[in-house]
Amino acid sequence: xxxxxxxxxxxxGVFLIGFIGYLVIIFLGNYVIDKDKLVIHSTSQMVxxxxxxxxxxxxxxxxxxxxxxxxxxxxxxxxSIEDERFYKHHGIDIKGISRAILHDLMAGRKVEGASTITQxxxxxxxLTNEKTLLRKTKExxxxxxxxxxxxxxxxxxxxxxxVYFGHGVYGIGxxxxxxxxxxxxxLTLEEGANLAALLKAPTYYDPVTHPTDxxxxxxLVLYTMVKNxxxxxxxxxxxxxxxxxxxxxxxxxxxxxxxxxxxxxSEAEKKYNLSYDELLSxxxxxxxxxxxxxxxxxYELFKNGNYFPGxxxxxxxxxxxxxxxxxxxxxxxxxxxxxxxxxxxxxVKRQPGSTIKPILDYGPALETGxxxxxxxxxxxxxxxxxxxxxxxxxxxxxxxxxxxxILQSANIPxxxxxxQIGINYAKGFLDKMDIHIPDQGLSMALxxxxxxxxxxxxxxxxxxxxxxxxxxxxxxxxxxxxxNNELVHEAKVEEKKVYSPQTAWYxxxxxxxxxxxxxxxxxxxxxxxxxxxxxxxxPGHPEGNKDAWFVGYTPEVVGAVWMGYDKTDATHFLRNGSxxxxxxxxxxxxxxxxxxxxxxxxxxxxxxxxSPINMSPIANVTSRVSFTPFGLxxxxxxxxxxxxxxxxxxxxxxxxxxxxxxxxxxxxxxxRDTFVNIFKVPSYYVVPYNPQTNQEGDRxxxxxxxx
Numbered sequence: 232x233x234x235x236x237x238x239x240x241x242x243x244g245v246f247l248i249g250f251i252g253y254l255v256i257i258f259l260g261n262y263v264i265d266k267d268k269l270v271i272h273s274t275s276q277m278v279x280x281x282x283x284x285x286x287x288x289x290x291x292x293x294x295x296x297x298x299x300x301x302x303x304x305x306x307x308x309x310x311s312i313e314d315e316r317f318y319k320h321h322g323i324d325i326k327g328i329s330r331a332i333l334h335d336l337m338a339g340r341k342v343e344g345a346s347t348i349t350q351x352x353x354x355x356x357x358l359t360n361e362k363t364l365l366r367k368t369k370e371x372x373x374x375x376x377x378x379x380x381x382x383x384x385x386x387x388x389x390x391x392x393x394v395y396f397g398h399g400v401y402g403i404g405x406x407x408x409x410x411x412x413x414x415x416x417x418l419t420l421e422e423g424a425n426l427a428a429l430l431k432a433p434t435y436y437d438p439v440t441h442p443t444d445x446x447x448x449x450x451l452v453l454y455t456m457v458k459n460x461x462x463x464x465x466x467x468x469x470x471x472x473x474x475x476x477x478x479x480x481x482x483x484x485x486x487x488x489x490x491x492x493x494x495x496x497s498e499a500e501k502k503y504n505l506s507y508d509e510l511l512s513x514x515x516x517x518x519x520x521x522x523x524x525x526x527x528x529x530y531e532l533f534k535n536g537n538y539f540p541g542x543x544x545x546x547x548x549x550x551x552x553x554x555x556x557x558x559x560x561x562x563x564x565x566x567x568x569x570x571x572x573x574x575x576x577x578x579v580k581r582q583p584g585s586t587i588k589p590i591l592d593y594g595p596a597l598e599t600g601x602x603x604x605x606x607x608x609x610x611x612x613x614x615x616x617x618x619x620x621x622x623x624x625x626x627x628x629x630x631x632x633x634x635x636x637i638l639q640s641a642n643i644p645x646x647x648x649x650x651q652i653g654i655n656y657a658k659g660f661l662d663k664m665d666i667h668i669p670d671q672g673l674s675m676a677l678x679x680x681x682x683x684x685x686x687x688x689x690x691x692x693x694x695x696x697x698x699x700x701x702x703x704x705x706x707x708x709x710x711x712x713x714x715n716n717e718l719v720h721e722a723k724v725e726e727k728k729v730y731s732p733q734t735a736w737y738x739x740x741x742x743x744x745x746x747x748x749x750x751x752x753x754x755x756x757x758x759x760x761x762x763x764x765x766x767x768x769x770p771g772h773p774e775g776n777k778d779a780w781f782v783g784y785t786p787e788v789v790g791a792v793w794m795g796y797d798k799t800d801a802t803h804f805l806r807n808g809s810x811x812x813x814x815x816x817x818x819x820x821x822x823x824x825x826x827x828x829x830x831x832x833x834x835x836x837x838x839x840x841x842s843p844i845n846m847s848p849i850a851n852v853t854s855r856v857s858f859t860p861f862g863l864x865x866x867x868x869x870x871x872x873x874x875x876x877x878x879x880x881x882x883x884x885x886x887x888x889x890x891x892x893x894x895x896x897x898x899x900x901x902x903r904d905t906f907v908n909i910f911k912v913p914s915y916y917v918v919p920y921n922p923q924t925n926q927e928g929d930r931x932x933x934x935x936x937x938x
Contacts, residue, residue, distance in 0.1 A: 275515040277488070277495065279523060280709060286488045288495065288510065288517055296404040296415045298388035304461065305403070305415060305423035306387055311455040312427050314348040318383055322349045322374035349374040352390045396426060397433030410438065412478035420462065421470045424452040438475050446475055487530040490565035490575055491521060494707045503711065503720045514714035519707055520559025525552060525823040532822070533567045538815045539794055540807040547797055548812075549576035549686045550819065551705075552790035553694065557724050558703030561788060562819075574797070580683035581793060584765030584809075585640045586782045587678040589738055590664075590692040592645045593633060595657040597734040604634045604737050604840055605923040608644035618673050620646045632924055634843050637741045638749035640764065642677055649676040663729045664691055664702040678765060686791040689782045693791075696738045696761070697784040699834050700730035732834040739831055740840040742783075751781060754814035758827040760785050762816075764809035775804040781812040785820070785827040792816045846919045846928045847873045849880075854934040856912060864909045866936045870917060872900030879922050885914040885933065895920065912936055 353373035396406035428448035438445035565575035636644035704725035742761035762783025792812035876898030919928035
């Protein structure tokens with residue numbers, strides 16, 4: 232009797248535990264399911280500052296399609312190959328699981344999946360791809376509750392609009408457009424089967440790259456449709472021989488904006504706490520500071536391999552451009568073949584090379600008040616402890632002005648001046664820009680950093696020179712309006728004082744010189760442009776480079792172009808340096824109509840910087856004694872006058888073996904020394920003098936005037 236009592240109690244216990252478990256599943260499922268993720272809301276859109284439509288705001292090629300607009304054989308193809316018992320189970324398929332386990336045991340490995348369409352929907356929408364028991368448990372709980380909440384038709388529609396088809400395409404609407412250039416309603420039976428064939432492995436069964444495997448899988452889908460009674464044997468026989476005819480339709484507009492869209496999504500989440508799902512499906516209008524023409528011009532030019540001098544077609548690049556007054560990002564290209572949610576090289580740290588010199592070396596040096604653009608700096612081989620930098624091509628002069636050091640991108644002066652002002656002092660200016668680098672060695676003067684800098688960080692740094700010394704904080708969202716057209720978020724221009732307006736102006740004039748006649752002079756461009764080139768070499772490889780840069784600005788915009796490989800090795804490197812990004816930067820702005828019509832404007836109450844005086848050597852110097860009515864005997868010295876009328880000359884008189892500076896003349900080729908003692912005529916020599924640098928040139932020969 233006791234035995235049967237125990238059995239009864241056990242049965243009751245099992246049912247009780249099962250009932251409690253069922254209640255837990257119901258409770259947890261309702262708690263986990265976020266219905267907002269399942270409902271396809273109105274699509275958010277991106278517009279420019281003038282309200283002109285730019286793009287739908289998504290980073291997956293979603294085109295939402297009602298199941299009522301699909302030919303019946305399309306959803307039937309998916310059910311047949313993915314979950315043939317879809318209409319018989321309640322979220323999980325016990326029979327299917329049992330069959331899969333048996334097949335796996337017989338094969339000694341996992342050969343068959345057992346997830347239902349409902350489970351796949353649960354995983355795609357609510358869960359990650361981690362392979363853990365907890366995730367699988369959550370998947371089952373959510374699937375059961377989805378079946379309780381929605382009809383089979385609703386679940387299948389949501390599934391078909393969520394699933395991934397490869398090539399960055401999500402949802403059957405986008406897939407029909409991408410692969411066949413059609414609406415879903417126009418798909419043929421074999422085309423629908425072809426799309427269903429992709430789901431098991433979109434890469435392996437890709438009809439573009441693996442047409443044979445794709446066709447075999449398509450025919451398997453057609454076979455399962457016969458087996459499940461969705462098509463006849465005759466239909467199967469007539470379609471399995473049909474070749475796959477693709478009509479690939481690239482969504483060029485969206486691809487051109489892919490980097491920008493991803494940056495908008497990221498900024499909305501980080502800055503405004505708008506989740507990915509909420510932003511993309513909430514019917515928002517996002518106003519962005521984009522310049523559509525510049526964005527698409529850059530996108531097209533980045534496809535042209537002639538601008539990327541790599542050892543193969545895999546050389547990469549990045550481009551970013553911000554407004555010089557607000558910091559709004561007007562264009563961004565994260566890579567030559569950037570795809571949604573890809574590697575955005577606008578944010579990838581690379582060695583900046585010489586582009587760091589203006590913001591780390593020379594800008595801070597000017598701020599000390601001890602240096603000017605025409606200060607004389609050493610430019611000869613020297614060591615700094617264990618560090619011995621070299622100039623490009625081992626070309627040196629004894630000394631050089633700061634202006635010419637920037638123009639020629641000489642390395643010795645940059646390292647010397649950083650050593651003079653102090654590393655911590657110089658890094659303090661980067662800190663003011665919210666650019667933090669851990670380095671402490673003098674190699675940082677030339678861009679030799681542990682982690683490097685991103686293109687956007689360099690643009691932020693150079694914005695200080697184009698914005699009276701204040702660093703701008705770049706942004707991609709100007710404003711966000713909700714579905715009721717109510718303003719919910721708005722960007723503010725963020726400025727941080729870094730340099731004085733005087734330093735900013737000095738740097739602008741010097742960097743304009745770099746473009747006019749220095750290392751960035753290649754490439755056609757009309758209008759004011761200032762900037763700096765940068766190249767990082769491969770040690771021991773004189774002909775190869777890792778990174779090539781140009782960072783520059785006009786009165787209207789500040790931008791950067793980086794080129795290189797994601798991973799540089801013995802067979803993947805740049806064959807040339809900074810000329811290529813310089814030319815490409817100018818080409819983008821020129822083709823986009825962005826050559827400025829205004830000039831750089833000097834801030835009020837600061838000192839202007841005249842162009843450098845290049846001293847002409849003394850040539851054709853002669854002297855004679857002449858009689859003049861008012862000067863009696865006069866020594867007249869002549870030489871070839873300078874082309875730059877600002878150049879000065881020191882006149883020295885030599886008497887009794889002693890030389891005396893007697894006068895300074897400017898912009899001329901003649902000097903007269905009056906009232907000379909005709910019985911004791913002195914000797915003379917002339918020395919060219921640069922009033923900007925306080926330097927004398929080579930003296931003339933000693934002149935003994937003839938009578």
